[in-house]
Amino acid sequence: MTKQEEKVLSYITEQEVQEFLQALIRARSDNPPGDTRAAAKVCMDKFQEYGIEAELLTAPDSEVSVLYPDTDNSKVQSVIAAISGEEGPVLLMNAHIDTVRAGNLEEWKYDPFAAVIEDGYIYGRGAGDDKGAVAAQVLAACAIKKAGVRLKGTLKINPVADEEANAVRGTRWLRRAGYLDPDILIIGEQTDNRIALGERxxxxxxxxxxxxxxxxxxxxxxxxxxxxxxxxxxxxxxxxxxxxxxxxxxxxxxxxxxxxxxxxxxxxxxxxxxxxxxxxxxxxxxxxxxxxxxxxxxxxxxxxxxxxxxxxxxxxDTDLQGDGIYTDPDSPLIQTMLQAVRDVTGEDTEPTGYMQGSDAEQFADLGIPIAIFGPSDPSVGHSPNERVSIKQAVEATKILAVTILRLIGEPDT
Structure with missing residues (x-):
């Protein structure tokens, strides 16, 4: 680890990760109906706390009313934040703030929106899918900003709505409207902190x-x-x-x-x-x-x-194009992330593929390097008693911070 990396990691604390993640889980964002206002506000407040420029975005009814004629789409809010540096590549981190419904509450050991902690895990709907990844991406960016790191490119952070409903009012619209223009992409999803280099x-x-x-x-x-x-x-x-x-x-x-x-x-x-x-x-x-x-x-x-x-x-019916998501395991993105995992956790790891679907598919036509990464066992998503390890969420935040530094950070002077 360089001194700059150690400085950035010192700003990532278990307490902040835990409290921010709990706030996200308590900000209920079931989809349907897809109302993400509370979760978007949690993210906006955090960006504002660290002085990171961010804006709320909502797909206009004219763009989505055919599919959602009886829905108040103004409640389906996404966030885009950016830390700009010198001219260089755009690194986008995208993770979704909407969740599936909680289902039968009798099958839950705790209120799915109380964010109860037990034995080092936070329980709740969205704990793993996908608010653990949202927290890691947001707080990694905040640590970069607090450390005053100069970037040779632009870092964009996109806590996005509507992934659970085919992204029509989220990533798909944001791309069509010209808000998302990455050269490098990290999608936040449940991978158990393994580096997924693609998905079908x-x-x-x-x-x-x-x-x-x-x-x-x-x-x-x-x-x-x-x-x-x-x-x-x-x-x-x-x-x-x-x-x-x-x-x-x-x-x-x-x-x-x-x-x-x-x-x-x-x-x-x-x-x-x-x-x-x-x-x-x-x-x-x-x-x-x-x-x-x-x-x-x-x-x-x-x-x-x-x-x-x-x-x-x-x-x-899906209007998707491209040849699937696959990034060469020897590419700078995948190798940088694998090394970041080793340096943060001390564990050696191999790449994997992502079994489920994600918003990565919305970028399949670009041919850019894409990795899918985040805390939590993917098997607990969409299930009663969904949970995420606090330790793993902290490690995910640090892995992302190190990855950002090594991909677009200016070296120590």
Whole structure:
């Protein structure tokens, strides 16, 4: 550790991490409905305390009203703070302040919004997913600011809303509106303080086949869209899914292409004119979205050419693009973070892949270095008695601070 790093770490205390994290958990932010005003205020107050410029941002109704017509979107607030230095790369830290609902309160040993401490853990909804990571990112930035470190670039901190609802009113809108322009990205999520170098791209495709309706008693007069869809599913099962199963990518769970929902017909005695199929895909760069869509198009066209002919379309319900999230394990970002873990904890570690989905997917088209990192065991997220280790939250804060210094900090003079 350099003297500058030791100085910065001296400003990260267990008491502040604990109290800030408790305040975040007590600032209830269930999604739905996605009201993050209280949690955003906790972050804004902390940035103000340290003299860090920050602003509250809300997606205008005109941008999201189609999906959320009965919701007061002004309550769905995100924060963007920045510490600017000399000209250089933008390092963005993004973690979400919304949570899923608490569920059945009888399954909780404590009030999920009381942030009770027991045996070194803070219990509560969002303790791990994702307010532990939010606390680590915010307080790492505060320590950098307090130490007066000069940066050779810009540090942005983004406690963001709406991750639990596909980010439409959060990261997705912020990117579209031009607020997020990173060259390097650290997404805060539950990784048990391991460095995740990527995740599968989660895409929901919708295939629609249009045939010809007729009376159910005379099916030969029509073209049954549901039967054509069944043929398509069989071909996907025979041809495309085996391709996916052959892909073995280190650090990642398997690639999956899973038909999940089929909907066809309007009445029992009418041959269906239209049938739709939803397909959940979890993809990696070795099997990118454009390839999956092209193969599906080939299958559909071959079936139509064989006859009877039909019309078809493939839509992307998630509107995500790119080839999945993957950063080379030898890249400066991953190696810097791995070394920071070793220096802070004394433990050697290897990279991992992130099993769940995160807002990293909203940046998949940029091709920038991305790491996913934060405290807490990912298995406790979305569960009763969700918790985070205070010790691990403190270590996560220090790991991030060291990472920031080594990536965009000016060296000691």
């Amino acid at each position: 791209l989660p895409v929901q495709l919708k295939v629609t086949i249009k045939g010809r309706a007729c009376h159910g008693a005379m099916p030969w007069n029509g073209n049954n869209a549901t039967l054509r869809m069944v043929e398509f599913i069989q071909k996907v099962q025979e041809e495309l899914i085996p391709e996916a199963e052959k892909i073995k990518k280190k650090y990642f769970p398997p690639v999956t292409i899973t038909p999940t929902r089929i909907d066809g017909g309007i009445q029992t005695n009418i041959v269906p004119e239209k049938c739709t199929l939803s397909i959940d895909c979890r993809l990696v760069p070795e099997m990118p979205l454009r390839y999956v869509i092209r193969r599906m198009e080939e299958i559909l066209q071959a079936l139509s050419d064989r006859g009877p002919a039909f019309e078809w379309t493939i839509g992307n």
